[in-house]
Amino acid sequence: MRCVILAISNLLFNPACIVYANISRFKIITSGTDIVMTYVVVENCIKCKYTDCVDVCPVDCFHEGPNFLVIDPEECIDCTLCEPECPAGAIFADDDVPAGQESFIELNAELTKQWPVINASKDPPSDAEEWDGVEGKLQYLER
Numbered sequence: 001m002r003c004v005i006l007a008i009s010n011l012l013f014n015p016a017c018i019v020y021a022n023i024s025r026f027k028i029i030t031s032g033t034d035i036v037m038t039y040v041v042v043e044n045c046i047k048c049k050y051t052d053c054v055d056v057c058p059v060d061c062f063h064e065g066p067n068f069l070v071i072d073p074e075e076c077i078d079c080t081l082c083e084p085e086c087p088a089g090a091i092f093a094d095d096d097v098p099a100g101q102e103s104f105i106e107l108n109a110e111l112t113k114q115w116p117v118i119n120a121s122k123d124p125p126s127d128a129e130e131w132d133g134v135e136g137k138l139q140y141l142e143r
């Protein structure tokens with residue numbers, strides 16, 4: 001993995017700042033205010049839940065609800081591996097979430113505290129293909 005860890009003192013606003021540089025993206029963690037970039041599951045996962053994504057995550061940061069998965073923003077190391085695995089195209093970097101779906105950033109953070117970790121793929125719902133690409137699925141999210 002082309003991952004570089006740089007420990008930098010007296011950077012920005014905090015004396016103890018670690019920058020994880022992963023290709024072109026950065027995760028910055030300070031002992032004060034966290035500035036965290038992560039990956040996010042968005043609307044098209046709802047009622048599709050293919051779960052291909054969980055098999056590649058090296059840190060088990062996916063959590064499973066009844067008909068949707070979320071990513072724990074505190075665990076995600078921004079490795080990018082899950083994004084191309086999703087057949088529904090439902091995983092985005094938090095700074096690249098489709099317009100109108102910004103609320104899913106907070107939704108991932110919220111629901112990850114309520115749902116259990118899933119670290120092995122399973123069969124999707126039998127009607128997953130029918131729901132793939134349907135707009136306005138947030139109304140069907142089961143908590």
Ligand code: SF4
Pocket residue numbers: 039056057058059060061062071075076077078079080081082083
């Ligand atoms: Fe897991 Fe990497 Fe995807 Fe984050 S970007 S959820 S660490 S596979």
Ligand code: F3S
Pocket residue numbers: 041044045046048049050051052053054068069085086087088089090091
């Ligand atoms: Fe959902 Fe895609 Fe994973 S549909 S369960 S984010 S593979």
